[in-house]
Amino acid sequence: MPINASPHYLKAEAEYLQAKTTEQKIACLKRMLALAPKHKGSENLLKQLKTRLAKLKYAKEKESKSKKPSNRGIKKQDMQAVLIGKTNSGKSSILKTLTNLSPEIADYNFTTKNPLVGTLKYNETNIQLIENPAIDSPYYDKGIPHTADIILITLTSLQELSELEQELSQHPAKKIIVFTKSDLLSEKLKRKISETLKSKKKNFVLISTKTFEGINELKEILFQNFGKIRVYTKEPGKEKSPRPVILEPKSTVKDVAEKILKGFSKNIKETKIWGPSSKFPGQKVGLSHKLKDLDIIEFKTK
Numbered sequence: 001m002p003i004n005a006s007p008h009y010l011k012a013e014a015e016y017l018q019a020k021t022t023e024q025k026i027a028c029l030k031r032m033l034a035l036a037p038k039h040k041g042s043e044n045l046l047k048q049l050k051t052r053l054a055k056l057k058y059a060k061e062k063e064s065k066s067k068k069p070s071n072r073g074i075k076k077q078d079m080q081a082v083l084i085g086k087t088n089s090g091k092s093s094i095l096k097t098l099t100n101l102s103p104e105i106a107d108y109n110f111t112t113k114n115p116l117v118g119t120l121k122y123n124e125t126n127i128q129l130i131e132n133p134a135i136d137s138p139y140y141d142k143g144i145p146h147t148a149d150i151i152l153i154t155l156t157s158l159q160e161l162s163e164l165e166q167e168l169s170q171h172p173a174k175k176i177i178v179f180t181k182s183d184l185l186s187e188k189l190k191r192k193i194s195e196t197l198k199s200k201k202k203n204f205v206l207i208s209t210k211t212f213e214g215i216n217e218l219k220e221i222l223f224q225n226f227g228k229i230r231v232y233t234k235e236p237g238k239e240k241s242p243r244p245v246i247l248e249p250k251s252t253v254k255d256v257a258e259k260i261l262k263g264f265s266k267n268i269k270e271t272k273i274w275g276p277s278s279k280f281p282g283q284k285v286g287l288s289h290k291l292k293d294l295d296i297i298e299f300k301t302k
């Protein structure tokens with residue numbers, strides 16, 4: 001307790017001791033510093049207060065950095081894949097090549113600091129593709145892989161694989177290994193990598209965002225692995241819808257109707273069907289009819 005401390009100082013000190021948040025503590029300390037007696041005898045006290053303030057400011061900065069954005073803001077679409085890998089493994093480059101986004105790409109570490117969400121248009125469907133910041137950085141969002149249907153593991157060397165697989169083992173999402181920067185590898189090395197991954201029965205693709213090697217293959221593997229079916233709808237006498245409804249395999253006519261609008265299946269008088277699940281074009285089917293990929297379905301309402 002400093003000699004000759006004013007009642008204002010003592011009040012500020014009492015408030016400091018009561019303060020709960022780092023922010024409140026900083027505010028009280030600043031007031032204490034301003035109100036503390038300034039003479040030879042109080043030099044030590046001032047020094048202590050300044051040190052404490054510096055520490056609190058540092059703690060506050062760390063707090064705000066650790067408040068990572070979470071995936072709660074990302075609305076999950078029918079098909080969601082997330083790119084996960086170490087820094088510089090080419091995640092943003094893939095996002096740029098496959099989607100509508102133009103993320104920052106750089107050869108220094110931890111360029112991407114927030115999850116980025118892009119849309120890949122493929123086979124008339126939209127695939128939601130997310131870049132999770134580097135797994136070896138504090139920016140990595142642990143929540144995102146929980147919601148993803150597919151995890152794309154990006155890597156530039158096979159040594160990284162077991163560590164990444166281990167870290168992601170708790171997630172039930174399907175995993176596809178995306179071996180990046182294939183343009184930097186010799187044909188011989190590429191063959192060796194492919195053989196190793198094949199022998200381990202891995203789902204994988206070697207790609208380059210510079211030469212575009214493997215990019216179409218990546219899109220196809222990704223789409224196939226979602227394992228969804230596409231069903232087009234049409235109104236009587238009109239063309240089929242430009243974009244299909246995305247469903248789980250073996251979904252029924254009722255599932256489509258309910259996906260379009262909750263409760264809609266109750267208003268259906270008649271359903272006709274064209275495509276792989278129909279016995280003949282325009283076959284009349286009931287609500288429990290199971291659909292196949294690329295079916296076209298026509299509803300007549302009551």
Ligand SMILES: Nc1nc2c(ncn2[C@@H]2O[C@H](COP(=O)(O)OP(=O)(O)OP(=O)(O)O)[C@@H](O)[C@H]2O)c(=O)[nH]1
Nearest residue numbers: 087088089090091092093106107110111112181209
């Ligand atoms: N040669 C070659 N370089 C690539 C390829 N893909 C990415 N790069 C380079 O690798 C560096 C990192 O690429 P990014 O796409 O930013 O990697 P990232 O995984 O998003 O990195 P962070 O967000 O920093 O974790 C950049 O210098 C890219 O130009 C590729 O296919 N071939």
Ligand SMILES: [Mg+2]
Nearest residue numbers: 091092111112
């Ligand atoms: Mg990035």
